[in-house]
Amino acid sequence: xxxxxxxxxxxxxxxxxxxxxxxxxxxxxxxxxxxxxxxxxxxxxxxxxxxxxxxxxxxxxxxxxxxxxxxxxxxxxxxxxxxxxxxxxxxxxxxxxxxxxxxxxxx
Amino acid sequence: xxxxxxxxxxxxxxxxxxxxxxxxxxxxxxxxxxxxxxxxxxxxxxxxxxxxxxxxxxxxxxxxxxxxxxxxxxxxxxxxxxxxxxxxxxxxxxxxxxxxxxxxxxxxxxxxxxxxxxxxxxxxxxxxxxxxxx
Numbered sequence: 204x205x206x207x208x209x210x211x212x213x214x215x216x217x218x219x220x221x222x223x224x225x226x227x228x229x230x231x232x233x234x235x236x237x238x239x240x241x242x243x244x245x246x247x248x249x250x251x252x253x254x255x256x257x258x259x260x261x262x263x264x265x266x267x268x269x270x271x272x273x274x275x276x277x278x279x280x281x282x283x284x285x286x287x288x289x290x291x292x293x294x295x296x297x298x299x300x301x302x303x304x305x306x307x308x309x310x
Numbered sequence: 311x312x313x314x315x316x317x318x319x320x321x322x323x324x325x326x327x328x329x330x331x332x333x334x335x336x337x338x339x340x341x342x343x344x345x346x347x348x349x350x351x352x353x354x355x356x357x358x359x360x361x362x363x364x365x366x367x368x369x370x371x372x373x374x375x376x377x378x379x380x381x382x383x384x385x386x387x388x389x390x391x392x393x394x395x396x397x398x399x400x401x402x403x404x405x406x407x408x409x410x411x412x413x414x415x416x417x418x419x420x421x422x423x424x425x426x427x428x429x430x431x432x433x434x435x436x437x438x439x440x441x442x443x444x
Contacts, residue, residue, distance in 0.1 A: 212383075213407050261405055263367045270367045290374055291407030293353075296333060296362035297391040299400045 206234055208287040210245075217245040231264065232256070232277040234287065249289065250277065261292040312386070312412045312428040313442045314338070314347050321350045323424045326390035326416040329355065334416075335363040338386035339377050347385040347412070355389075362401075363389045386428075388414035395419070396427040398436050406431035412439070 205225040210218050218224050224242060228234035232250075239246035249264065251257050256277060258264060264271045265288040271279045281287070318338055325334045335355050338347035351373055356366040377383060387408060391399075396417035398406070406413060409432045417425040430437045 211407075213409065261407070263370065265367075265371050268368075268371065270371075272367075288371060288374075290367075290370060292364060292367070292405070293335070293337075293370060293387060293407070294357075294362070294364035295389060295399065295402035295405050296357070296359065297394045297399050297401075298361040 206281055206283060206285050206287060208234070208238060209289065211290055213291055214245060214248055214289065217242045217248070227283075229280065229282075230277065231266070231271060231279045231281060231287070234281060235277075261294060263290045263292050264288070265290070311440045311442060312347070312414070313345075313444055314386070316443050318347055318350050319426065319441075319443050321352075322386075322388050322414060322416055323426065325352045326388075326418050326424060329390065330418045331360045331392045332358055333360065333363040333390050333392060335365060335387075335389040337373070337384040337388070339380075339382040340385035342381050342383045345385060349382065360392050384408060384411050386414050387411045388416060390416045390418055392418050396425045398429055398431060403431055403434055403436060409433075414441075 205227055208224050208226060210222060210224060224238060226234045226238040228237050235246045235249060249259060249262055251259060258276050266274055266279055266281055267286055333355055336352040339349040339351060340346040354366045354369055355363045357364045396415035413429045413431050415427055428439050428441045
């Protein structure tokens with residue numbers, strides 16, 4: 204058994220063009236580490252590199268139908284048979300104001 | 311070039327006008343690889359803001375799943391600017407994540423006239439393209 208991960212177009216350069224990859228792990232963090240061992244660089248596009256290791260703000264990650272931000276982020280528990288979906292957030296706006304942009308990014 | 315049917319074009323303009331002064335956003339889906347924007351989908355702006363937009367993450371998942379089931383892709387991603395011109399801001403450029411999409415901007419700053427323009431945004435480079443209404 205494995206966990207299926209659906210990869211958006213913009214990240215398929217890391218998966219040899221594959222739309223779906225499989226991995227294993229009891230948490231989202233462990234799953235991404237497992238996948239990164241076969242598709243190097245993918246984890247870095249999802250998780251910030253600094254020690255905190257937080258999910259990037261403009262990537263949406265779902266466990267089945269739920270946004271992982273409401274499931275504990277990288278600590279979200281996952282089990283075999285779960286389906287993970289990665290989607291780039293669709294966002295923007297008219298302002299170029301840096302402080303305001305920071306507020307948007309802070310969501 | 312963006313070729314778009316008049317009814318779809320007018321649906322984008324109507325959505326932008328309806329949500330003014332907040333930014334409106336949505337997509338037009340089409341068969342994958344066709345470059346034909348056919349199915350208009352207005353999205354909620356989770357930010358409800360006159361200067362920002364962001365698709366609601368759960369609504370986005372639902373809409374993307376339907377596209378997947380129908381073998382579609384977001385041919386157009388649109389949003390409005392309500393006080394500035396229809397040109398991508400630095401924020402728009404830095405967050406653009408669909409290199410195959412036409413990024414359509416509609417400006418509602420003029421109450422009489424809605425300015426609609428289309429761009430490709432790839433790796434931070436913006437290229438404006440003509441819009442042909444068919």
